[in-house]
Amino acid sequence: MILFWIIAVFSIASALTVILHRNPVYCALALVMALFQVALMFVALDAHLIALLQVIVYAGAIVVLFLFVIMLLSLEPDVPHPGRYGIRSVSIAVAVALGIEIGVAVVASKPGPLVAAPSDFGSTQMVAESLFTAHVLPFELTSVLLLVAMVGAVVMARRRA
Amino acid sequence: MDLIISFGTALVALLICLQVTVLLLWVERKGSALIQDRVGANRANLFGGLLPFNLGIVNTMIADPLKLLTKEDIIPAGADRFLHWLAPWVAVFPLFLTFAVVPFGDVLVIGEREINLQAVGLSGGILFVLAMLSLGVYGVIVGGWASNSRYAFLGGVRGSAQMISYEIAMGLALVSVALTYGTLDLQHIARAQGQLMWGVVPAWGIFYQPVAFVLLFIAGIAESKRAPFDLPEAESELVAGFQTEYSGSKMSMFMMSDFIEVAIVAALTTTLFFGGWQVPFLYRDGFHFPGGLTVAIPSLVVTLLQIVSFLVKLFVFCWIQILIRWSLPRLRYDQLMAFGWKTLLPVGLANVVASAVLLLLLEGWTGT
Amino acid sequence: MNPYAALLINAALCALVATVLLFLSRILGRRHASKVKYEVFETGNPPIGSLRGTRFPVKFYLTAILFIIFDIEVVFMYPWAVAYRQLGWFGLAEMGAFMAVLAVGFAYIWRVGALEWN
Numbered sequence: 001m002i003l004f005w006i007i008a009v010f011s012i013a014s015a016l017t018v019i020l021h022r023n024p025v026y027c028a029l030a031l032v033m034a035l036f037q038v039a040l041m042f043v044a045l046d047a048h049l050i051a052l053l054q055v056i057v058y059a060g061a062i063v064v065l066f067l068f069v070i071m072l073l074s075l076e077p078d079v080p081h082p083g084r085y086g087i088r089s090v091s092i093a094v095a096v097a098l099g100i101e102i103g104v105a106v107v108a109s110k111p112g113p114l115v116a117a118p119s120d121f122g123s124t125q126m127v128a129e130s131l132f133t134a135h136v137l138p139f140e141l142t143s144v145l146l147l148v149a150m151v152g153a154v155v156m157a158r159r160r161a
Numbered sequence: 162m163d164l165i166i167s168f169g170t171a172l173v174a175l176l177i178c179l180q181v182t183v184l185l186l187w188v189e190r191k192g193s194a195l196i197q198d199r200v201g202a203n204r205a206n207l208f209g210g211l212l213p214f215n216l217g218i219v220n221t222m223i224a225d226p227l228k229l230l231t232k233e234d235i236i237p238a239g240a241d242r243f244l245h246w247l248a249p250w251v252a253v254f255p256l257f258l259t260f261a262v263v264p265f266g267d268v269l270v271i272g273e274r275e276i277n278l279q280a281v282g283l284s285g286g287i288l289f290v291l292a293m294l295s296l297g298v299y300g301v302i303v304g305g306w307a308s309n310s311r312y313a314f315l316g317g318v319r320g321s322a323q324m325i326s327y328e329i330a331m332g333l334a335l336v337s338v339a340l341t342y343g344t345l346d347l348q349h350i351a352r353a354q355g356q357l358m359w360g361v362v363p364a365w366g367i368f369y370q371p372v373a374f375v376l377l378f379i380a381g382i383a384e385s386k387r388a389p390f391d392l393p394e395a396e397s398e399l400v401a402g403f404q405t406e407y408s409g410s411k412m413s414m415f416m417m418s419d420f421i422e423v424a425i426v427a428a429l430t431t432t433l434f435f436g437g438w439q440v441p442f443l444y445r446d447g448f449h450f451p452g453g454l455t456v457a458i459p460s461l462v463v464t465l466l467q468i469v470s471f472l473v474k475l476f477v478f479c480w481i482q483i484l485i486r487w488s489l490p491r492l493r494y495d496q497l498m499a500f501g502w503k504t505l506l507p508v509g510l511a512n513v514v515a516s517a518v519l520l521l522l523l524e525g526w527t528g529t
Numbered sequence: 530m531n532p533y534a535a536l537l538i539n540a541a542l543c544a545l546v547a548t549v550l551l552f553l554s555r556i557l558g559r560r561h562a563s564k565v566k567y568e569v570f571e572t573g574n575p576p577i578g579s580l581r582g583t584r585f586p587v588k589f590y591l592t593a594i595l596f597i598i599f600d601i602e603v604v605f606m607y608p609w610a611v612a613y614r615q616l617g618w619f620g621l622a623e624m625g626a627f628m629a630v631l632a633v634g635f636a637y638i639w640r641v642g643a644l645e646w647n
Contacts, residue, residue, distance in 0.1 A: 025244065025306060032299070043533055052288040053604050060295025061600045064325060065593040067302050071318065072590055128612030132620055139605070139623065143630040146598050150634040153594040154643045157587050164538075171539040175546060230553045250547050257543035261536065281535045288607060322589050325596040332603035339610035410553040417550075495645075498592075502644045506599070506635075510628065513606065517613065517621050524614065 003044055011037035024070045028063055035059040049127050166276055171261065174280040178260040178421060181475065185420040189483055196487045229413040244307035249407065249414035252300025255293035256421040262286045263428045264348040266438050266468045267445065270460045278438070278468070279348045286347035287335050290429065294331070294384060298324050300418065301386075304407070319494060320386055326501040327383040333509025334376040337516045338433050341369045351437030355444070361451045363441040366434035372512045374434045378426065380505060382482060383497070385422030389489040427478035435474055438467040591643055602631050 014037060017030035035058045042051035131139060266278030283289050298321050305317015342350045356364045367374050407415060431437055442448050443466060447457040458466075492500065609616070609624050616623075638644060 023241075025241075025303075029247075029299075029303070048285055049288070049608065052285050052292050053607075055292040056288065056295050057597070057600055057604055060292060060298070061325070061593075061597045064298055064302065064321065065590075065597060067299075067306075068318070068321075068589055068593045071302075071306060071314075072587070128608030129615060131608060132612065132616050132623055136623055140626055140630075142605070143602075143627040146601060147630050147634040150595065150598050150631075150638060153591060153598075154638050154641055157591040157594075157643070158641070167535040167538050168542075171535070171542050174539070175542055179546075246551065250551050253550070254543055254547045257547060258540055261539040261543075280539050282532045283536065284532070318589055322592045326592060329596065329599045329603060332600065333606075336603060336606045336610050339607060340613055343611060343614055345607065345611060410550055410555075414547075414550055499644065502595075503639065510632070513610075514625070514628065517624070520613065521618060521621060 003040075007037050007040045007044065011041075025067065028066045028070060031066065032059050032063050035063065166274075167280075170276070170278065170280040173278075174260045174263065174265070175257060177265060177472075178257055178424060181424045181479070182417050182420040185423060185479055185483075186416075188480070189420075189486075192480065192483045193487045196484070229416075230410050232409040232412075241307045244303050245407075245411075248300055248304035248307050249411040249418075250300075251303060252297060252418040253414045253421070255296040256418055256425060259290055259293040259425050260428070262289050262347055263425075263432060264351050264437055265471050266464055267352070269464050277348065278464070282348060283346065285345045287339060287345040290347075290425075291328070291332055291335065294328060294425075297418070297422075298328075300415075304415065308407070323386065323494075323497060323501070324384055326498055327380045327505070330376055330380040330501060330505035330509050331384060333506070333513055334373040334380060335433075337370050337373040337509075337512050338366065338377075340513065340516050340520060341366070347432050347437075351432050351439065354436040355439050357442075357451070363436060363439065365436045365439070370434065370512075370516065372508065373516075374430065376505060376509055376512065377433070378430055378478075380501075381422070381426030381429065382485065383501065385419060385426065387419065387423065387482065387486050389485070389492050423479055423482050424475065426482065427475050430478050431471065431474040437474075438471040440466050440470045443467070595638070595643070598634075599631075602628075 011034055014030045014034035018027045018034060021027050021030065035054065039051045039054040039059065042048075042054060261280040262283050264277075264279035269276040269278055301317050301320045301324065303317075305314045305320070308314065338350070339345055342353055344350060344353075350366070354363065354365050358364045358368065362368070442450050443458075443463060445460060445463060447455060447463070449455050605627065606624065609620060613620060
């Protein structure tokens with residue numbers, strides 16, 4: 001339980017840094033921290049495989065891409081715009097509304113009957129067996145998704161070059 | 162009590178890591194001297210030469226790090242201070258942590274207790290190693306960026322691009338290993354190599370996955386940006402690449418990360434392909450030779466033999482990497498990337514498919 | 530003992546050692562501020578232009594994206610490899626289809642020249 005609160009505090013702190021910091025490189029690094037916290041949450045929930053995959057793919061690959069892009073575009077540290085109060089108030093309002101909505105949904109939802117999880121829940125073996133038997137179709141569709149991403153990236157990059 | 166044991170194994174793992182790194186520094190200098198037919202570093206001495214003999218290795222091992230650590234710490238003008246401090250830390254921390262999942266022995270039996278000689282018995286060991294290596298990329302990128310220097314920045318970007326390209330090849334090699342053993346736990350894989358093939362030959366991974374071994378070794382060397390893949394930090398080309406603007410202990414931390422990665426690649430190859438701590442024909446109660454001869458050995462001695470065996474194999478592979486560094490010419494950057502993507506990746510994929518098919522053929526139909 | 534608790538202990542230890550190492554030369558080394566020392570190294574000439582304006586080839590961006598895609602592919606292979614013996618020929622067929630689709634993509638980007646570096 002203590003672990004949850006520690007992770008929660010760090011997650012929120014990292015996430016706030018991502019949004020609020022001016023230097024984009026710091027934001028990307030804060031993102032790594034935030035994703036790391038998510039991985040820790042997965043560990044706390046016994047999803048060991050997913051925790052490791054989260055670190056490998058998300059924190060280890062995707063943010064690297066973000067950093068490359070940030071450096072590619074030589075993004076300047078953000079300067080607050082003085083005349084943008086209109087957009088800022090709208091975005092704050094939307095965020096607050098979303099927060100209230102999520103809060104209501106969480107409080108009002110009733111968890112289903114608790115089922116004892118099998119002892120190797122979240123282990124690689126279990127995930128694999130579930131993924132490749134019951135959920136084959138999404139798996140195969142993922143390959144098509146990755147193909148589309150590959151081709152799309154190449155096409156876009158070549159147009160730039 | 163569990164806590165103390167865990168802390169103890171953690172300490173041992175970290176100590177192995179640190180000692181090997183410092184030792185490698187000396188081995189690299191003397192070894193390269195040996196290969197290049199010269200004497201190498203032999204000037205460091207205690208008490209300004211008062212003693213009539215030179216302690217050689219000890220002096221170099223103490224003098225070198227001391228020299229580096231007492232240099233002034235300079236942060237170039239315009240550099241990002243926080244990131245400049247952060248980069249070497251981020252470069253080194255995941256690599257230290259990788260040693261936590263490397264098994265350096267079987268079990269240590271003290272009284273009633275069996276202590277597994279592995280700091281963290283993670284069931285997803287291989288994936289953990291991959292995760293830590295992925296995190297190691299940040300040290301390079303941030304290091305290059307934080308220096309406000311064009312050389313460093315370019316070196317950092319090229320270095321990180323190289324690292325991520327070869328990570329895929331490593332991942333594929335490790336998939337074939339996972340395929341063969343059906344587990345990701347490094348201690349289980351090390352234990353599984355204790356069996357004998359045809360009653361005589363120890364079932365080491367190299368016999369099951371020779372292609373994966375070559376793949377892992379090459380990709381590992383490329384990942385640690387050592388020659389022949391060291392263009393990002395080539396001393397005569399980009400000055401010191403992304404490490405240019407670092408001095409003192411930060412510089413030594415980057416150099417350490419180089420040697421720690423050598424040790425990690427060596428540790429991985431021994432654990433996955435050469436039996437880890439296994440001594441051929443040695444079981445927990447003694448030797449069982451194929452002819453029927455049995456030699457009973459107390460368990461503490463067995464454990465000691467296994468740890469020594471692990472360390473010896475570790476050094477063999479570190480030495481091979483040093484040998485490779487000083488023998489082969491450097492690859493040009495485009496050759497390097499082409500090799501990673503166009504050669505290693507297809508070979509890795511083909512190896513996985515071939516292993517999978519062979520596995521099913523040899524072990525029979527299990528069906529759905 | 531929960532392996533993740535052991536991992537935490539390890540991580541704390543490694544973090545501690547790394548931090549100590551980091552600040553060692555600050556503690557042990559000398560500190561004389563001198564303007565020349567802080568100049569960025571550019572073989573003697575003063576640095577030309579700002580880092581911010583550095584043109585950065587698009588190839589790196591492409592490499593990073595392709596890395597993500599193939600990383601995800603490799604990551605899917607791990608659970609498959611561990612449970613392989615239970616999944617049998619059907620498992621091989623599934624992964625085969627997955628890899629085939631991505632192999633087609635790989636062949637395409639190879640042909641198109643996205644893997645070229647000059």
